[in-house]
Amino acid sequence: MQNLLHNLNPEQLAAVTLPAQSALILAGAGSGKTRVLTTRIAWLIQTGQISPSGILAVTFTNKAAKEMLARLSAMLPINTRGMWIGTFHGLCNRLLRTHYKDAALPQTFQILDTQDQLSAIKRLLKAFNVDDDKFPAKNVMYFINNAKDAGVRAAQMEAFDANERKMIELYELYDEQCQREGVVDFAELLLRTYELLSRNQPLREHYQQRFRHILVDEFQDTNDLQYKWLKLMSGQGASAVFAVGDDDQSIYAFRGANVGNMRAFETEFRVQNLIKLEQNYRSHGHILDAANILISNNSRRLGKNLRTDAGQGEPVRVYEATSDLQEAQWIIEESKNLINEGVKRSEIAVLYRSNAQSRVIEHALFSAGIPYTVYGGLRYFQRAEVKHAIAYLQLMDNPHNDSAFLRVVNFPARGIGVRTIELLQNAATQYGISLYAAVPYMTGKAGASLGSFVKLIEGARFETQQFALPELVRVVLDASGLLAHYATEKEGADRIENLEQMVNAAKQFVSEEGYGQDAPAHLGPRSDAQAGQAIVNADGLEILDADAPLSTVMSPLSAFLSHASLEAGDNQAQAGQDAMQLMTVHSAKGLEFDNVFIAGLEEGLFPHESSSKENDGVEEERRLMYVAITRARKRLYMVFSQTRMLHGQTRYNVRSRFFDELPEESLKWLSPRVQAQWFGNRKSAWDDAPLTFGADKALTQRVAQKSSGWRIGEAVSHSRFGEGVIVNLEGSGDNCRAQINFGSHGMKVLDLSVAKLEKLGR
DNA sequence: GGCCTGCAGCTTTTT
DNA sequence: GCTGCAGGCC
Numbered sequence: 071m072q073n074l075l076h077n078l079n080p081e082q083l084a085a086v087t088l089p090a091q092s093a094l095i096l097a098g099a100g101s102g103k104t105r106v107l108t109t110r111i112a113w114l115i116q117t118g119q120i121s122p123s124g125i126l127a128v129t130f131t132n133k134a135a136k137e138m139l140a141r142l143s144a145m146l147p148i149n150t151r152g153m154w155i156g157t158f159h160g161l162c163n164r165l166l167r168t169h170y171k172d173a174a175l176p177q178t179f180q181i182l183d184t185q186d187q188l189s190a191i192k193r194l195l196k197a198f199n200v201d202d203d204k205f206p207a208k209n210v211m212y213f214i215n216n217a218k219d220a221g222v223r224a225a226q227m228e229a230f231d232a233n234e235r236k237m238i239e240l241y242e243l244y245d246e247q248c249q250r251e252g253v254v255d256f257a258e259l260l261l262r263t264y265e266l267l268s269r270n271q272p273l274r275e276h277y278q279q280r281f282r283h284i285l286v287d288e289f290q291d292t293n294d295l296q297y298k299w300l301k302l303m304s305g306q307g308a309s310a311v312f313a314v315g316d317d318d319q320s321i322y323a324f325r326g327a328n329v330g331n332m333r334a335f336e337t338e339f340r341v342q343n344l345i346k347l348e349q350n351y352r353s354h355g356h357i358l359d360a361a362n363i364l365i366s367n368n369s370r371r372l373g374k375n376l377r378t379d380a381g382q383g384e385p386v387r388v389y390e391a392t393s394d395l396q397e398a399q400w401i402i403e404e405s406k407n408l409i410n411e412g413v414k415r416s417e418i419a420v421l422y423r424s425n426a427q428s429r430v431i432e433h434a435l436f437s438a439g440i441p442y443t444v445y446g447g448l449r450y451f452q453r454a455e456v457k458h459a460i461a462y463l464q465l466m467d468n469p470h471n472d473s474a475f476l477r478v479v480n481f482p483a484r485g486i487g488v489r490t491i492e493l494l495q496n497a498a499t500q501y502g503i504s505l506y507a508a509v510p511y512m513t514g515k516a517g518a519s520l521g522s523f524v525k526l527i528e529g530a531r532f533e534t535q536q537f538a539l540p541e542l543v544r545v546v547l548d549a550s551g552l553l554a555h556y557a558t559e560k561e562g563a564d565r566i567e568n569l570e571q572m573v574n575a576a577k578q579f580v581s582e583e584g585y586g587q588d589a590p591a592h593l594g595p596r597s598d599a600q601a602g603q604a605i606v607n608a609d610g611l612e613i614l615d616a617d618a619p620l621s622t623v624m625s626p627l628s629a630f631l632s633h634a635s636l637e638a639g640d641n642q643a644q645a646g647q648d649a650m651q652l653m654t655v656h657s658a659k660g661l662e663f664d665n666v667f668i669a670g671l672e673e674g675l676f677p678h679e680s681s682s683k684e685n686d687g688v689e690e691e692r693r694l695m696y697v698a699i700t701r702a703r704k705r706l707y708m709v710f711s712q713t714r715m716l717h718g719q720t721r722y723n724v725r726s727r728f729f730d731e732l733p734e735e736s737l738k739w740l741s742p743r744v745q746a747q748w749f750g751n752r753k754s755a756w757d758d759a760p761l762t763f764g765a766d767k768a769l770t771q772r773v774a775q776k777s778s779g780w781r782i783g784e785a786v787s788h789s790r791f792g793e794g795v796i797v798n799l800e801g802s803g804d805n806c807r808a809q810i811n812f813g814s815h816g817m818k819v820l821d822l823s824v825a826k827l828e829k830l831g832r
Numbered sequence: 833g834g835c836c837t838g839c840a841g842c843t844t845t846t847t
Numbered sequence: 848g849c850t851g852c853a854g855g856c857c
Contacts, residue, residue, distance in 0.1 A: 131846065159847045183847080256847045291846095324844060424843050429849090446845085483833065636847060656844050678843055694844080717842065718848040 074112055074145065078105075085345045086110045090119065090283065092307050092339035094332065095314040098376045099361070099700035100352030100662065107285055107314055108138055112145040114283055122148055126281040126303065127155040130288050132637045134660075135160070138287075151584060154281070158296055159256060162263040163632055166254075167623040169273065173266045176252040178468040178628050181635035185452065187211060187255045190473050194240065194247055197499070205236060213237045214244055218257035219326040221264060221295040251504060252468050257295070264299050278305040289315030289335070293326035297334070307339040317372045318365050321656060321694045323686070332372060350376040350700075352662055354383025356736040357706050359783025361699040363733050366795045366811035368689045375785035375795055375830070376700075384705060385738040387755045390725070391711040394427075394670075398434035401667050401709065404755060405440065405650060408665055408705075415441060417664040419651040421698050423676040426716075427669060428652050435650065445653035450575070450639030455556065455565040459572055460634050462550045463543070466531045467592075467627050470504035479505075479523055482555035486523065490516040526550075531592070539591040539626040540576040547572070575639075579630050591627040655698045666702035668695075671710040672723035695728050707755070708737075733782040733797070735771045774799035778806035778822050785830040791815040793830060 075083060082102055085095050086109045097103035111127060114120045129135045135156045143150045154161060163181065166173050182190060191214075192207045194200075217227065224242035229235035248254060254262060267274045284304050286292070292300070304311050313335055320329040335341065350358055358376045365371070391397035405418050420431055428444055435442045450456060458481060464474035480486040493516055498508035506527075509520045530549045534542040547553050547569050556562035556569070580587060624632070651663065670676055676695065681687030699706060710725045729737075740755055775781055784796045794812035801807050806822040820827070 157847065181847090184845095259847080322845075325846075426842075426849090480833090485833095487833080638847085654844065675843095680843060690844095715848075 074109060074116060078109065079349050081345055081347050081349065082106050082109075085347065086113050088312070088343050088345070090310045091343065092304075092311040092335075092341050093313070093343040093345065094289075094336055094341045095312070096344065096346045096372055096374050097314050097316055098346075098348050098350060098374055099316065099319060099697070100350045101347035101376070102349075102351060103314055103316075103347065104134075104137060104141065104287075106347065107287060107312075108141040108145065110312060111138075111142060111283075111285065115146060115148070120283055122150075122153050124280060124282045125153060125155075125285070126161070126283070127153075127285040128161065128287065128300075129155075129157055130291055132157055132160070134287055157636070158299070159259050159636055162259040163636065164623070165263050165266070166259065167628075169266060169270075172270055172273065173262050174249075175254070175262070176468065176470075178625075179252045179254055180464055180468050180471055180474075181259065181632055182248075182253050182255045182473070183452070183635050183638065184256070185457075186253075186473050186635075190247065190251075190253070191240075191244060193472070193476070194244055197495070198240075198243065200236075200240065204233075205240065210237065210240050210244075214241050215255075215257050216326065217241060218255075218261050219293045219295050221261060221298050223261075250470070250502075251472050252470050253473070260295050260299060264295065264302060267302055274302065277303065278309065282309050283312065284309055285312040285314070287314055289313040290317050290320040290329050290332055291315070291322050291327045292331050294328055294331075297328070297331045301338070304339075311335075311339055316374070318368070318374065318693055319659065319697050321659065321690060321697060323684075323690055344372075346374050348374055348376055350378045352703055353378060353700060354380050354704060355783070356382050356385045357699060357702050359736045360386055360706070360732050361696055362783050362785075362795050363797050363811070364692060364699065364728060364731050365696045366797060367731050368692055373793055375793075377785070385736050386706045386708060386732070387740055388729070388737050389707065389709045389740045389755075391709060392713065394430050394711050394714040395434075397669060397709055397711040398431045401431065401669065401707075402434045402438050402440065404667075404707065406438065407755075409440075413665060415648045415650045418667075419653065419658065419661070419663040419665070419701065420667045420669055421653060421655050421658050421701065422669045423655060423678060423694070424670075425654060427675075430715075431652060431669065435652075441647050441649035442652055443647070443649045445641065445651070445657045447641045449641050450568070450571075451634040452638050453565075453568055455552065455568055456572060459543075459547060459550065459552055459569055460631065462527070462530070462546050462552075463627065464631055465506070465527050466534075466546070467625075467631060469506040469527065472498075472505050475505045478550070479520070482551045484519065484523065484551075486516075486519050490519065494520060535592060536590050538588050539580050539585070539630055540573050542591040542627065543573050543576045576630060579633055580626055583626075583629060583633075585626045585629075589626055591630075592625055655694050658701050659697050662701055662703055664703045665705045665707075666698070667707045667709060668698045669709045670714070671708050671726040671728065672714065673726055674721070674723060675714070675716075676726055677728070692728065692731075733771070735775070735782045771799050773802050774806050777802045778808070780806075780808055780822065780827075786810060787828045787830050788812065788820075789826060791818060794818075 075086065078086060082105070085093070085106050095106060097106065111125055114125065115122055127138060129138065138155055139150050166175060166179070170177050170179065188207055188211055191210050195202050195205065195207055195210065224238050224245065227238045229238055248258065267277065281303060284300065286300065300311060315332060317329050317332050320327060336344065355378055358378055362375050389400060391400055401420060408418060409415060422428065425446060432442065432444065451460065458478055461474040461477040464471050465478070476491070479491070494505055494508055494512060497511045498505050501508060501511070506524065509524050512520050526549065530546055534545050537545065552569060553566060556565045559565070580589070677688050677691035681691045712722065714721050714723060771782060778799060780796055780799060782796050782799055785793065786796060787793050791812040792815060794810040796808050797811050797817070798809035799806065804823045807819055808822055809817065809819050811817050
């Protein structure tokens with residue numbers, strides 16, 4: 071125990087050892103959030119307050135879930151496999167597989183990823199002759215997902231105009247189509263589980279009693295449905311919900327995340343303990359000052375100020391480029407200098423607001439011969455050839471998945487044309503069955519070609535009945551004709567490699583999930599003998615506990631297909647290479663680097679112009695900027711450009727308003743004159759260079775700072791205005807004034823010889 | 833059935 | 848300015 075808790079700072083320790091009540095932990099960037107979460111779990115178990123099975127820990131990404139599991143097994147000598155640690159979607163998948171009957175799903179229901187969902191909607195629009203100019207598939211998808219993320223079904227929605235009426239109708243039809251095909255989209259996983267537990271009291275009570283401790287990571291990213299889900303799971307807070315998050319890092323409003331959930335949580339879960347983790351273990355002082363002061367411009371914050379023991383470090387370097395091209399060149403030139411000084415390439419990150427910005431930077435890096443990796447892009451299971459192979463597997467597991475059917479019925483080409491498919495569609499619609507099931511109704515040439523496709527699938531299933539998953543995958547790659555097809559293609563070598571890779575992915579999956587290496591990939595209907603712990607409710611209905619081993623609720627094949635949808639795999643990032651890191655600010659969240667460039671800091675781009683139209687849009691952009699700044703450990707560069715190519719046109723930009731919200735004291739502006747000097751003797755911007763413009767303000771601030779004893783970025787407390795951050799200092803001697811941001815009390819300028827201020831936290 | 837061309841769209845992303 | 852998709856043509 072001593073071991074577990076030592077090295078925690080006082081706030082971390084307080085959070086870890088809180089009593090069994092709901093609590094909100096405001097965890098700043100780099101404050102040891104994951105450590106607190108995992109230590110809390112370990113502490114609860116080690117002190118005997120709960121058994122591992124009584125814990126439910128929810129994350130948003132698989133990466134975060136894996137990280138928690140890894141750290142936990144390093145801390146505790148327990149088998150973590152049975153623990154309920156996972157993503158919202160992963161946990162819901164598990165619940166729905168176990169209770170598939172109660173959830174009115176087939177045992178082998180399949181999960182649509184976003185691509186699949188969009189194509190399913192396109193298909194629906196075609197089938198019902200919907201004008202796709204008036205109702206673009208994408209808009210229909212947004213409408214449906216927004217509704218589901220809010221926890222609302224079509225039947226519960228009210229239309230205010232004809233357009234909305236149609237949308238609701240399409241939502242209804244889409245749900246029917248999914249039900250018929252035995253598929254669920256991502257939002258449906260959550261909504262179905264929510265409805266299942268709402269409706270089924272014994273089941274609900276069973277899980278509520280079981281999970282006495284629920285821990286939530288990145289709470290600021292929860293959407294309305296996830297919040298409702300947590301309320302339900304915890305029995306309105308009867309179980310202790312330990313929510314960890316940072317309202318200042320909420321950057322996913324566009325996909326339904328609602329920061330308001332944090333405040334709602336505070337009141338609805340009657341939170342007695344709000345703990346702020348403000349000690350930062352990542353960045354130097356100037357970087358944190360910049361972050362603190364920038365974010366103090368946001369309203370309605372829960373309030374938080376990061377501090378560090380690391381010292382002020384270097385001021386942030388600001389560079390103005392003449393064009394996006396020159397911006398890229400400067401970044402590369404500066405990176406070269408860093409690398410020459412011994413910096414590892416992987417410790418240099420270039421962050422940007424939008425993906426389109428990467429092209430110019432990539433080009434410059436390529437020309438300079440510097441290895442780099444770009445985050446984002448296609449993940450393994452999203453590649454066309456891999457999706458094709460998956461579609462064959464899906465048909466073997468659930469032949470009623472029409473999306474899978476259409477994807478591969480004529481790929482590789484086997485003479486099944488549009489006309490044939492049309493006839494088949496008609497038959498399927500007429501009988502209200504799936505395309506696969508409609509094949510026997512087809513006659514003539516169409517019937518023959520379709521019949522042989524069905525035989526192919528059935529044959530593969532029969533042949534592989536006793537096969538383990540990796541062997542089954544191997545057979546399908548061959549029998550489908552996919553390998554042969556790509557062998558004839560000029561550029562097919564990479565695709566073949568990706569396909570072969572799937573056998574390895576299957577091997578790895580089987581061993582990681584604890585299936586026997588030789589366990590048959592297919593599974594017959596679940597027998598009672600296989601069933602996990604059986605619970606019989608008051609009505610005599612049998613409820614299975616989802617704690618049963620995965621292998622009794624999912625065949626290796628079904629589980630692998632879930633895995634392919636829920637964990638799309640890595641992107642192409644070549645691991646192992648020491649390469650510079652390029653990514654959007656969004657994907658940088660949670661990462662950290664010694665050296666960080668933030669590029670494209672111009673009005674219209676960052677903050678993005680489309681954000682000014684949205685409610686609180688600029689505040690979200692500011693949070694995004696806050697995330698970007700706090701990625702840097704030692705050196706931070708902020709770069710902007712006078713001109714930039716966008717949508718084929720040169721745009722003339724002014725620098726981002728965020729520069730005006732940063733403490734001049736923590737910035738060092740580099741001018742082209744100074745830049746010439748570095749290019750000459752190949753020194754980086756970190757060698758002492760004269761301050762250029764911006765110096766006057768910085769000088770004023772330094773004088774004021776010295777004579778007042780206060781520092782920009784410092785957290786203060788005022789008897790009337792509460793807690794705040796010093797944003798600016800001016801004057802000298804007894805005549806110093808401080809501009810202080812008091813959050814909800816607003817920005818104040820106070821005379822330091824009069825105002826009674828207290829230092830906070832340092 | 834595959835290739836070619838023309839046109840729309842263009843912020844961020846995980847599951 | 849580039850990409851991705853849909854529809855048309857050979």
